[in-house]
Amino acid sequence: MKHSIVQNPFLTLGDNSVKITSKALNNKSLSGLRLAVKDLFHMAGLPTSAGNPSWLASHDIPTQTASSVQALLDAGADFCGKTITDELAYSLNGQNIHYGTPSNPVTPDRLPGGSSSGSVVAVSLGLADIGLGTDTGGSIRVPASYNGLFGLRPTHGAIAADNMVALAPSFDTVGWITKDLNILEKTASVLFKGQVNQKLSHVLVADNLIESVAHGKALQKQFERWFSRSVFSAAAMDISVLNIDTKAWKTGETFRTLQGSEIWQEHGDWFIQTNPVMAPDIQARFQWCATISDDEINAAQQQRKQFTDWLLGAIAGSVLIIPTTPGLSPLFTASDDELADYRNQLMDLTAIAGLAGLPQLHLPVCELDGVPCGLSLVGPRNSDLELIQIAKKLME
Numbered sequence: 001m002k003h004s005i006v007q008n009p010f011l012t013l014g015d016n017s018v019k020i021t022s023k024a025l026n027n028k029s030l031s032g033l034r035l036a037v038k039d040l041f042h043m044a045g046l047p048t049s050a051g052n053p054s055w056l057a058s059h060d061i062p063t064q065t066a067s068s069v070q071a072l073l074d075a076g077a078d079f080c081g082k083t084i085t086d087e088l089a090y091s092l093n094g095q096n097i098h099y100g101t102p103s104n105p106v107t108p109d110r111l112p113g114g115s116s117s118g119s120v121v122a123v124s125l126g127l128a129d130i131g132l133g134t135d136t137g138g139s140i141r142v143p144a145s146y147n148g149l150f151g152l153r154p155t156h157g158a159i160a161a162d163n164m165v166a167l168a169p170s171f172d173t174v175g176w177i178t179k180d181l182n183i184l185e186k187t188a189s190v191l192f193k194g195q196v197n198q199k200l201s202h203v204l205v206a207d208n209l210i211e212s213v214a215h216g217k218a219l220q221k222q223f224e225r226w227f228s229r230s231v232f233s234a235a236a237m238d239i240s241v242l243n244i245d246t247k248a249w250k251t252g253e254t255f256r257t258l259q260g261s262e263i264w265q266e267h268g269d270w271f272i273q274t275n276p277v278m279a280p281d282i283q284a285r286f287q288w289c290a291t292i293s294d295d296e297i298n299a300a301q302q303q304r305k306q307f308t309d310w311l312l313g314a315i316a317g318s319v320l321i322i323p324t325t326p327g328l329s330p331l332f333t334a335s336d337d338e339l340a341d342y343r344n345q346l347m348d349l350t351a352i353a354g355l356a357g358l359p360q361l362h363l364p365v366c367e368l369d370g371v372p373c374g375l376s377l378v379g380p381r382n383s384d385l386e387l388i389q390i391a392k393k394l395m396e
Contacts, residue, residue: 005108006100009118009125010081011039012046028076029186035077036119036128039085041066042163050165051085051115053098054276066163068174068191069132075190080128083118087282088267089134089167091115092142092346093330093339097279106148107371110329113143120147120177130187131177136167137259138350140175141362141376146329148364148372150184151177152388155381156357159191168262171255171354181395185388197385202318203232204242209349214327215366215373222366222375226394235393242314244322246348249307255351257292257300264289281336308356312380319390320378323349324362328371352378359384361391 014034042048042062049056065073073079084099086092094117095101102121104112112121116133120143123131133140135153144151152175159174166172174191178184210219226232232239246252263286270276271286278286326345330338353360353376361377361384377387 004100005103006084007103009083009102009121009127010036011049011084011099011118012082014078014080029190030072030130031076033077033129033183033186034080034127035069035072035130035132036080036083036122037069038116038119038131038133039082040089040134040165041069041082041132043069043079043082046082048165049099051087051089051096051099052276052278054274055088055165055270058270058274062163064163067160071190072130072132072187077130081122083116083122083131085118085133086115086139087278088165088263089115089136089139090263090282090285091279092138092343094120094143094146095279098277104147104329107146107329109333110331110371111146113146113329115139116143116175116177120144120149120151123147123149123177123179129178129180129183133175133177134161134164134167135173135175136171137255137347137354140173140177141324141350141360142346144177144362144364145324145374146372147177148367148374149177149179149362150181150364150391151175151362152184152188152384153353153360154192154384155359158195158359158382158384166266168259168266170262171259181388181392185392188385188388192384195382195385197389198380198383200317200319200379200383200386200390201237203237203239204315204318204320205239206244206320206322207241208243209246209322213323213325215368216323218366218368218373219323219375231394231396235390237319242320244311244352246352250303251307251351251355252344252347254300254303254307255347255354257296258304260285260289261292261297264292281340304355311352311356311358315378315380317380319383319387322352322376322378324374324376325349328368328373357381359387361387363391363394365395
């Protein structure tokens with residue numbers, strides 16, 4: 001599948017003739033910070049393409065702005081543009097056959113990761129300080145890993161997902177990517193309302209997952225650096241191992257079934273009526289969504305509940321450390337079959353937090369042969385602020 005590579009990740013620039021307004025608030029904690037917005041979020045007076053020209057042509061220009069975007073603007077962030085996304089956010093590669101694939105500035109021969117590709121590349125290039133995106137199946141965590149940035153997928157439902165193009169509502173979250181952990185924290189202070197910082201006193205390390213990934217040795221070296229600095233003991237955090245058998249729990253398979261059923265509920269009628277031109281892999285997934293049976297959905301719902309109940313009990317009061325991805329960002333030369341196989345491996349990992357609605361924070365703590373990789377902190381629901389505090393201690 002051929003994809004044109006673009007150096008500019010923006011679709012609409014912030015100096016557009018449409019004026020994006022903000023409230024005059026005393027607290028302008030984001031003043032001077034540039035905000036790039038994934039082209040799934042509605043902004044009054046600006047078109048939303050959702051990465052697909054057929055979607056753009058079949059929907060009116062929004063008259064309202066997503067509350068998450070508005071909150072950042074009200075806090076003083078400077079809107080610098082809307083950014084390229086994979087079509088309907090239904091991919092983790094970062095490719096778009098219509099608007100181009102943003103070039104990964106760190107490793108130009110590799111995929112940038114998606115679906116929040118434009119927002120992450122805007123931050124990576126230094127064109128934005130905050131890359132606002134969405135994360136359903138990994139669309140913040142994966143591109144953050146591929147570009148060596150911080151990326152937070154928040155607790156499901158902790159940030160309102162209004163006035164935006166949904167993908168699978170029971171998994172959709174509003175997340176963001178930054179180069180700087182302090183900027184990520186400032187953004188969190190604006191978007192999280194009423195969340196109390198809950199203390200986590202235990203560290204669980206998913207050793208079996210770390211050992212299984214292609215860059216496991218690089219991750220283990222990072223742990224050795226942390227341990228040599230006695231980071232965990234200084235924070236008075238006990239450490240133990242939690243093995244998660246993603247194959248036995250069918251994490252990826254369960255997630256794909258439930259996500260697919262919700263996608264068809266959201267967009268099936270539009271897909272049938274519009275017959276949009278899409279990338280072959282995304283179109284094939286849409287067609288597959290239509291075939292998911294009620295029995296498959298019911299079985300997946302039961303599996304999700306069992307896994308969620310087990311995981312919530314296992315990590316109570318703890319931060320879980322897992323690899324963010326099963327490998328380095330795929331090369332542009334990877335075949336379609338290789339990408340499909342890698343996607344399945346990837347979703348086995350990203351579905352851990354996704355199925356349970358947990359917050360996950362990617363840390364860009366290591367690389368392998370010059371290619372970024374890293375680890376993620378996963379916590380109980382509504383422990384987002386505590387994960388950031390733990391990350392700050394680890395990154396000192």
